[in-house]
Amino acid sequence: FSRRDFIKISSIFLAGSTALSAGAAQAFSGAGSSVGDEGSKVVYSFCEHCFWRCGIAAHVRDGKVYKITGSDHHPLSQGKLCPRGTGGTGLLYDPDRLAYPLIRETKGGKQFYRKASWDEAITLVAEKLYGIKEQYGPGALAMLHHGYGVSFFKNMFSQIGVNKYAKPSYDLCCGPARQATVLTYGYPSDTPEGFDMKNSKYMVFFGTHFGENMHNTAVQEISEGIRNGAKIVVFDPRFSTLAGKAQHWLPIKPATDIAMMQGLMHVLISENLYDKAFVEAHTVGFGELWDSVKDMTPEKVSAITDIPADAIRTVAREYAFHAPAAFVHSGRRTNWYGDALQRIRAIHILNALVGNFKMPGGVVAFQKFPLVQPPPTHEHPAYEKEVHSKYPFFPDDEPSNTIASHEIVQQAISGEVKGLLIYGVNLPETMTLGRDKAIEAMKKAEFVVAVDVLPSEVTGYADVVLPECTYLERYDDLDNGRAFRTPFVALRQPAVPPMYDSKPGNQIAKMITEKWGIHGAFPPSVEKGLDKKLKLVGSSLAEIKKKGVLVMPETDLYRKPGEPLNLKTPSGKVELASARLKAGGFDAVPKYTAHPEPPTGFYRMLTGRKPMLTFGRTANNRFLGDLATAKENEVWVNNRIAEKHSLENGEYVHLKNQDGVVSEFPVKVKVTQRIRTDAVYMVHGFGHTSAKLTWAHKRGASHNQLISRTEIDPAMGAVGFQNNFVTFIKEA
Template sequence: MNHGTEFSRRDFIKISSLFLAGSAALSTLPSGIVSGLGSNPMNGKGEKIVYSFCEHCFWRCGVAVHVSDGRVTKITGSEYHPLSNGKLCPRGTGGTGLLYDPDRLAHPLIRERKGGKQYYRKATWDEAITAVAGGLYKIHEQHGPSAIAMLHHGFGVSFFKKMFSEIGVNKIAKPSYDLCCGPARQATVLTYGYPSDTPEGFDIMNSKYMLFFGTHFGENMHNTAVQEISEGIRRGAKIVVFDPRFSTLAGKAEHWLPIKPATDIAMMQALMNVLISENLYDKEFVEQHTVGFAELWEEVKEMTPEKAATITDISADSIRTVAREFAFHAPAAFVHTGRRTNWYGDAMQRIRAIQILNALVGNFKMPGGVVAFEKYPLPQPPPAHEHPAYEKEVHSKYPFFPKDEPSNTIASHEIVQQAITGEVKALFIYGVNLPETMTLGRQTALEALQKVDFSVAVDVLPAEVTGYVDVVLPECTYLERYDDLDNGRAFRTPFVALRQPAVAPMFESKPGNEIARMITDKWGIHGVFAPTVEAGLDKKLKLAGSSLEEIKKRGVLVMPATDLYRKPGEPLNLNTPSGKVELASAQLKAGGFDAVPKYTKHPEAPAGYYRMLTGRKPMLTFGRTANNRFLGDLATAQENEVWVNTTVASKHQLSHGEYVHLKNQAGIVSEFPIKVKVTQRIRTDAVYMVHGFGHNAKELKWAYKRGASHNQLISKTDIDPAMGAVGFQNNFVTFVKEI
């Protein structure tokens, strides 16, 4: 296999049906699941329940997998796991749709070239691992470890991070950090001195007043948060939603305020203005536990509700009402930071503004306010080998990119750009469908895939990315494997959870731990992993006074709920330069950035175009569930729609239910049409569509051509200059009826 310049222009290869699971998978389906919705009742023969945790989104809820005669018949929420509490969202129950997907990758594949054409051939595991180990090591020897990068998404990546550490490869990124949680993490570090986590640190169930800026609870279906917000509503909590669209959460709100997109910071400054000018803020907390109040007031004193009304399209009276109600219910009140927090390239400062609002009402570590969850104290065994990592060059470009987050040593968009320029020559892609990932848009992703000398994809399904790489390695699903222990997150009830196989791997798929071990063995590096994955897990658990045998019974070990609230007079001792909450950040100021968040006007749509907003559906987690027949049979999950205000629809002569193509400001037209949803539930200056549809990989037989690809229409991105996250909501679209 030649990994030189001839593969710098690799063609897209359609994976042959001979390499997919095909009808063989359907023959293993329990009757009733073939149609996509049903499941067999327990028949009393060979039954068992295996406790594990889900992989259909990052929340990783505990699941009870019901197995009969070696087949998974249904999946329910684990009553023992604190993130599920016996309940699951639709995606969690739909795990059988992935396990028994007839389009699953069944065999390793290697790209070959013959007669000027490129094609995939079925390979043995030894052939595929030899190709991967050789291709990566050759680039490592010729160009150094910095020429290899890994993009990842999914909990199983821990084994591959350990694998790469053995040869000093430390260029690792998950795109979700750039797009979703990164800005909130770093904003909280700069304000409170600790990183926000998942679930985010809010005492939802005990809150009396909750403010949300575009956070779509009920549509993103983050299980525990949805349960807690439902409990909060039951207890009488009031909700305020600032959102250009009338979302599911807005339907539960006391106030829905259809804010103009890209004006959130102006609104937050106006709320601060009211709190301070009307002496509604918590003076005692601010004086004792914060720094930078005078600098904050100097910045926000001119952003009166009247001025903000001209920017945000929300009346001054409404702004004052929300600020006063927020202060009245504090400290049992909060502004939520949300998920997918980067929209316009100023995301970290936008979340900083949210956390400053929280600090002004003194809700930190108070019932119903902002809280700091704790982690289960699971000691980590020392690594088998120590290798110095090369310097994280990203910090010279983005000074506030995290220095303590091992899943991200560089921004994912930097890896993509370095692949295009030639600095990165090999891509190892774990669970990331790069052409449909909101990093820099589809065309940029494809250019990166075509430019690198060597590339590998480890995945379950034949998504778009698997048509461009040199080697495809089929991983078994989360229901067929062990992964590392899950204790990397904090929660009100600290826990450590186990992922364990409910059934044996199907076809020739293998678990990630075995794939990583085979690659290191090919490198001649032995002893990196325990003799078996079970032995490695047991060793870790015994350091905490437990064992694999014990945790397998319920799939989780749980500590008593921690005391989340501060005592009267208790010092905060925060890990900030001042030891206090930083309303004005000394670190940002020293780095040449605004110490206090400032409102900056963002581009407006060209005439006849509309800002493209995006989100998700309860049954969809983008690429992970797009081809899931169990979920896809639900009518609302079969395709996405474009929400268009009735006035805009009339202007463009659009009818409800009609199919149109979308064209963005750069002239890119959606490959597939999308159905129009005419509604008054969205502003006239924006449209809305769910991400994760419009797949052009024919091998995804269910997802193929369903709806339009949001990622294809991203041609403009805005990078947060402080911490390197990617914003993409300065893209605009119009409607094309005929192409």
């Protein structure tokens, strides 16, 4: 299937200096701004280094962004950013940036890229995508995406009836949490998740890594809760940053969380610690729930999880004591074993049992800013959204995904998908199905177009590479898709004009659409489109540019005594036992099932993040990578296991997984007592193979390369990848 070889993009097509063309500088009309310190101006926008999308203040002097700080006006940043957010200039001025459109050519059996004009590249992309759609139908085209500029490409594709798209992070992170919340409470969870952290007295976390996984507002609210005396409990095989703040760190055996949750439910019910009034008035399925946990005694659960029975009783009793100002958090990036939907259902049941729904310090339902979408005015109305996923609980009302991302990868491998548009996703290093399958999918596809900022691995497999400018150089759609305690709508606006010959996604999508002969699908300018939407709520682009955000007053989050919940579940109540799951042939209440154990001499490969890095978004960012802790990843090995394998702290080893896959680059050993003896841990996002990422190339080992097994959640299609095990190969 090697129709398409990987091409190392020649450096003559990459950015080498930070100079703007004179024309670009002149054409830039300037964004909404205020005067900053020392005569600089400040442009308010929002961050793109992770999905949290905090408000930023970009400080500009002499046409350059010289620092980025947290916007005081934006409710998710509240004047503060995580380290990654402040490091945005490292992306803007990255000398490795893609500078021109590139087209793949073959001459004399050799493949290479040549520089192309925008018109030539756009014409080729438009012809190829349309040709595939005409020959095979719209289902033969698909898009994998990550990043806020994707809305323009969804609009573009919808004009020719293509609506097969997926965001890999949905499968890997927020998807099961969203659907578990829908099944339990009747509404979807969001970012930030609906937990009243700052007012809580007792917060329980299962393996989620706040403080390493920098979710700015959540970290701020957890800190405020701790300052107000809240206790933290962390179940995690590894002593994480959050565990360092905990009253109880409980090093649970990996893959046994659901058993622990059932054990906690058992104690709450058997010791009459649950909120009987709430359960009787507002829930259904209590009898079915008790039937499923009555045998899960602390002693039995202790034998499964390695946590002492007394500790299980203590946590359950303390949790009930502090309720309703207590919660178990649903977590982020916790899709590990193919049972993520049921695992997060179990978390919601633990919350419902203590009656913390819409109570101070408990589970809350944040509200969205009521922005009205203008009706389409052009003669090619967008096609109806169609869900392509085969998983019964894949959502039909989620805006970013119509199919699970691994289904697109599999369809490209099988030949059902012939054309791929890959927007902002470095597919070979994305945990969709591991590196090998991602590369196989791109090689099998007839046509691949990559829209990206950097020459990451994915661009080497594309037929056409279209260089997008960074989030600091463009407008995107308004951010109003999320709910928070103060509902808001936020603006992304350019702080400086696009560098080199890069373009904003909104222009790229519009140019392709117009090549198809479709005019009017996009507003005459992105500014006019934004202004029109804002006028519908009595504001304007000129107004929102000043602070980058419109914010409503804080909403009332708490229920009144006797107030009916009126939930949009089949029963109208909180579903401890889910009628929909039962009707679909799945367990109505979550049940623990054992997962595969590591072979002798192998250790379960756990993964997470560093505070300075967001995987592909920041991999090549020198400003962040230069920080001592972000230069490379390490493999954490328990000191007893290190002794067994004669490993020294700081030595480099290769890792080999259960299927014989050996890491391409070596990784440094960190010998520590902060991890269990049956697991190792490494941060994802290192071990890049693209030599054109001159900072990231060959630093550390790729976690993704070592994923050769995945477990797919049969209910909603999320990908679990922590059933891969590794051992060590010492350097000769």
